[in-house]
Amino acid sequence: xxxxxxxxxxxxxxxxxxxxxxxxxxxxxxxxxxxxxxxxxxxxxxxxxxxxxxxxxxxxxxxxxxxxxxxxxxxxxxxxxxxxxxxxxxxxxxxxxxxxxxxxxxxxxxxxxxxxxxxxxxxxxxxxxxxxxxxxxxxxxxxxxxxxxxxxxxxxxxxxxxxxxxxxxxxxxxxxxxxxxxxxxxxxxxxxxxxxxxxxxxxxxxxxxxxxxxxxxxxxxxxxxxxxxxxxxxxxxxxxxxxxxxxxxxxxxxxxxxxxxxxxxxxxxxxxxxxxxxxxxxxxxxxxxxxxxxxxxxxxxxxxxxxxxxxxxxxxxxxxxxxxxxxxxxxxxxxxxxxxxxxxxxxxxxxxxxxxxxxxxxxxxxxxxxxxxxxxxxxxxxxxxxx
Numbered sequence: 488x489x490x491x492x493x494x495x496x497x498x499x500x501x502x503x504x505x506x507x508x509x510x511x512x513x514x515x516x517x518x519x520x521x522x523x524x525x526x527x528x529x530x531x532x533x534x535x536x537x538x539x540x541x542x543x544x545x546x547x548x549x550x551x552x553x554x555x556x557x558x559x560x561x562x563x564x565x566x567x568x569x570x571x572x573x574x575x576x577x578x579x580x581x582x583x584x585x586x587x588x589x590x591x592x593x594x595x596x597x598x599x600x601x602x603x604x605x606x607x608x609x610x611x612x613x614x615x616x617x618x619x620x621x622x623x624x625x626x627x628x629x630x631x632x633x634x635x636x637x638x639x640x641x642x643x644x645x646x647x648x649x650x651x652x653x654x655x656x657x658x659x660x661x662x663x664x665x666x667x668x669x670x671x672x673x674x675x676x677x678x679x680x681x682x683x684x685x686x687x688x689x690x691x692x693x694x695x696x697x698x699x700x701x702x703x704x705x706x707x708x709x710x711x712x713x714x715x716x717x718x719x720x721x722x723x724x725x726x727x728x729x730x731x732x733x734x735x736x737x738x739x740x741x742x743x744x745x746x747x748x749x750x751x752x753x754x755x756x757x758x759x760x761x762x763x764x765x766x767x768x769x770x771x772x773x774x775x776x777x778x779x780x781x782x783x784x785x786x787x788x789x790x791x792x793x794x795x796x797x798x799x800x801x802x803x804x805x806x807x808x809x810x811x812x813x814x815x816x817x818x819x820x821x822x823x824x825x826x827x828x829x830x831x832x833x834x835x836x837x838x839x840x841x842x843x844x845x846x847x848x849x850x851x852x853x854x855x856x857x858x859x860x861x862x863x864x865x866x867x868x869x870x871x872x873x874x
Contacts, residue, residue, distance in 0.1 A: 504785075
């Protein structure tokens with residue numbers, strides 16, 4: 488089977504959820520015998536080559552046009568790359584893939600590619616229920632008139648999301664829960680909406696021993712609004728309830744000026760855009776995931792469990808994961824409970840280790856990238872066979 492995958496960024500270094508997925512999923516599919524070509528957007532604009540993916544630049548229209556588009560469309564729809572559109576069409580015609588797959592909603596803009604007598608299957612992975620999330624978090628690039636801009640973005644995003652679902656043969660929600668959300672939003676498209684899952688490199692990770700001095704690690708993209716709001720809640724409400732001797736580290740990429748200022752005013756350590764989180768998981772016993780908004784599933788929870796680290800999170804943080812409480816994670820919905828769980832497990836290495844081991848066993852058997860890739864390949868094969 489040949490798969491042309493359209494991705495939103497280079498896979499490496501794997502410093503965001505989408506990058507982690509792209510860095511591991513496509514190699515896992517290649518190990519299963521799939522020929523894969525990656526075509527992606529050059530988010531950095533640096534034009535640096537990448538051996539894993541062919542990167543194309545965004546369009547750069549006049550400033551007035553860019554401003555007008557930013558007022559009308561959220562980042563899911565804009566900016567676009569006409570170079571990627573043309574290159575994808577060329578590959579679909581000349582390389583003749585069996586599947587053209589858009590990874591994330593924004594990449595559906597480069598579908599459909601139906602050239603040839605035997606057009607390829609079109610599929611799409613939806614990392615979040617984007618219309619639901621946008622209504623909660625907003626997407627206006629400016630504060631003045633944000634309410635009106637958010638409403639315009641929401642209307643256009645809803646139309647874009649529907650067109651994306653209509654343009655593909657199958658769309659994969661990031662969990663069974665997201666699949667049902669999408670089916671409720673688009674009941675006439677229910678048959679083409681299925682579920683996939685997030686993953687982790689569990690088979691390739693050898694967990695470090697539990698550290699002698701337990702610390703707390705928070706990981707996330709620090710420009711993503713739900714992560715930032717959860718972080719600020721942790722700093723304001725949870726951190727003051729923790730012992731001053733308990734080390735706390737925040738590790739993340741693309742931190743805004745506001746985030747940097749807030750971190751600098753606290754006692755936490757900040758690891759800015761670490762290329763490899765392994766040393767941080769080795770030196771911290773607990774992973775904290777304070778989230779109150781979002782959909783999809785959290786890469787950082789699966790990654791922490793693969794490293795055999797206990798996770799303290801909220802109901803939204805654990806949402807979509809097929810893991811029962813106690814399989815690596817514990818639930819804490821308010822600041823007092825969150826802090827108490829951290830204090831308790833920081834002081835009880837035996838209980839912490841037992842839960843963490845159950846979590847690693849669970850993700851290795853259900854969420855390793857090899858399993859995710861095999862399930863995706865089975866779905867594609869079934870659809871191409873029935874076409």
